[in-house]
Amino acid sequence: EHFLQRIQTLDPQLNSFVSITAEQALAQADAADAARARGEAGLLNGLPIAHKDIFCTRGVRTSCGSKMLDNFIAPYDANIVERMRAAGAVMLGKTNMDEFAMGSSNETSYYGPVKNPWDTSRVPGGSSGGSAAAVAARLIPAATASDTGGSIRQPAALTGVTGLKPTYGRVSRWGMIAFASSLDQAGAMANSAADCALLLQAMAGHDSRDSTCVARPVDNYLGELEKPLAGLRIGVPAEFFPADLDSRIADQAHAALAELERQGATLVPVALPSVHLSVPAYYVIAPAEASSNLARFDGVRYGYRCDNPADLEDMFKRSRSEGFGAEVKRRILVGTYALSHGYYDAYYLKAQKVRRLISNEFARAFEQVDVLMGPTTPEIAFGIGAKNDDPVTMYMADAFTIGANLAGLPALSMPAGLVDGLPVGVQVIGNYFREAQILNVAHRFQ
Numbered sequence: 001e002h003f004l005q006r007i008q009t010l011d012p013q014l015n016s017f018v019s020i021t022a023e024q025a026l027a028q029a030d031a032a033d034a035a036r037a038r039g040e041a042g043l044l045n046g047l048p049i050a051h052k053d054i055f056c057t058r059g060v061r062t063s064c065g066s067k068m069l070d071n072f073i074a075p076y077d078a079n080i081v082e083r084m085r086a087a088g089a090v091m092l093g094k095t096n097m098d099e100f101a102m103g104s105s106n107e108t109s110y111y112g113p114v115k116n117p118w119d120t121s122r123v124p125g126g127s128s129g130g131s132a133a134a135v136a137a138r139l140i141p142a143a144t145a146s147d148t149g150g151s152i153r154q155p156a157a158l159t160g161v162t163g164l165k166p167t168y169g170r171v172s173r174w175g176m177i178a179f180a181s182s183l184d185q186a187g188a189m190a191n192s193a194a195d196c197a198l199l200l201q202a203m204a205g206h207d208s209r210d211s212t213c214v215a216r217p218v219d220n221y222l223g224e225l226e227k228p229l230a231g232l233r234i235g236v237p238a239e240f241f242p243a244d245l246d247s248r249i250a251d252q253a254h255a256a257l258a259e260l261e262r263q264g265a266t267l268v269p270v271a272l273p274s275v276h277l278s279v280p281a282y283y284v285i286a287p288a289e290a291s292s293n294l295a296r297f298d299g300v301r302y303g304y305r306c307d308n309p310a311d312l313e314d315m316f317k318r319s320r321s322e323g324f325g326a327e328v329k330r331r332i333l334v335g336t337y338a339l340s341h342g343y344y345d346a347y348y349l350k351a352q353k354v355r356r357l358i359s360n361e362f363a364r365a366f367e368q369v370d371v372l373m374g375p376t377t378p379e380i381a382f383g384i385g386a387k388n389d390d391p392v393t394m395y396m397a398d399a400f401t402i403g404a405n406l407a408g409l410p411a412l413s414m415p416a417g418l419v420d421g422l423p424v425g426v427q428v429i430g431n432y433f434r435e436a437q438i439l440n441v442a443h444r445f446q
């Protein structure tokens with residue numbers, strides 16, 4: 001009731017929720033109370049949470065931030081929704097997001113932009129900007145989010161919360177609306193690494209309905225949180241501190257590294273010479289996969305359908321042109337082009353080779369170090385509308401985060417001070433399935 005009250009009073013200024021499920025929430029809270037009374041309290045028993053609107057929630061609108069799915073009531077729950085409910089979590093609503101998770105500012109949502117609670121004239125980052133703003137404003141203690149190319153870590157950094165993208169395959173994608181299937185990964189946002197550890201504990205695990213979800217025992221993420229950092233080797237890639245980086249952001253990252261060094265960690269310079277190609281490679285691969293994944297929205301089976309179509313082709317065309325926003329259309333066009341005969345080798349295949357190169361460089365770095373660190377984003381939160389005229393400038397907001405998606409590595413962003421009164425995030429990237437280790441580093445820092 002406390003959090004529902006905060007959402008009612010404060011969210012009109014932030015627009016971080018697209019649906020509020022108060023009635024179901026109170027019923028779920030009663031069920032959690034009853035479970036506790038029976039001695040059957042789950043790991044998240046009674047914990048109020050919100051789900052990013054990319055996750056299907058049975059009986060509740062699941063819009064993915066799009067007019068295309070504005071009328072879509074999901075007939076089933078996403079795997080992580082199921083798991084978190086089984087652990088006793090109470091869903092208070094669904095959070096706003098960039099349309100189909102395409103964006104870095106939450107301005108592409110059909111439901112309007114989300115405002116950054118630190119300064120409502122600025123963006124909260126994206127695409128999980130609703131989850132980030134809601135957690136930062138304490139409208140909810142924790143939320144789910146998804147990260148295809150930085151969408152958990154970048155908004156976490158810009159709003160001063162902790163956001164965790166697990167290893168690709170650690171958490172099931174079942175019921176998470178697909179954007180770029182080889183990159184999409186569900187994860188958590190909360191006010192601390194310890195809270196993210198708790199959420200991951202409930203989310204992670206094998207699911208036979210997602211063929212890329214790995215059948216590997218789930219670690220004890222809470223168990224390693226307090227481990228001392230003595231002996232930890234932290235790789236510091238020079239590429240995460242380019243010459244044109246805002247020196248105030250670099251200073252905050254260096255201060256975080258110094259604190260970890262003080263706790264016994266060793267800093268090791270490492271090289272990721274191809275990581276500057278992450279953004280260009282991503283913006284071929286992700287749109288290519290999106291153009292295929294979004295072919296299902298055709299006005300036939302579910303979602304938006306245009307009025308009075310003249311024939312089948314007219315229905316496909318108008319349903320899609322009226323149902324999708326500008327950024328989604330841009331991605332579909334770019335992706336279709338990159339995959340078309342005659343261009344496939346030059347763009348898609350080339351991008352896949354660059355992706356492999358980047359993964360190999362990460363693998364080499366992890367032969368020398370335990371984790372990699374640097375700033376999460378090159379900039380602090382920018383003004384609403386500031387980057388709308390130039391999509392490429394917007395794409396650069398994820399220059400430091402996209403590498404981990406291309407390689408499938410786990411990564412988190414944690415708050416590390418302020419610049420101009422706005423939060424700065426530091427990123428910790430781990431080796432495959434070493435979520436426990438990056439959570440440990442973040443917890444010791446916090």
Ligand code: GLN
Nearest residue numbers: 101102103148149150151
């Ligand atoms: N900025 C990236 C994009 O627009 C982030 C996507 C994501 O992680 N969902 O594609």
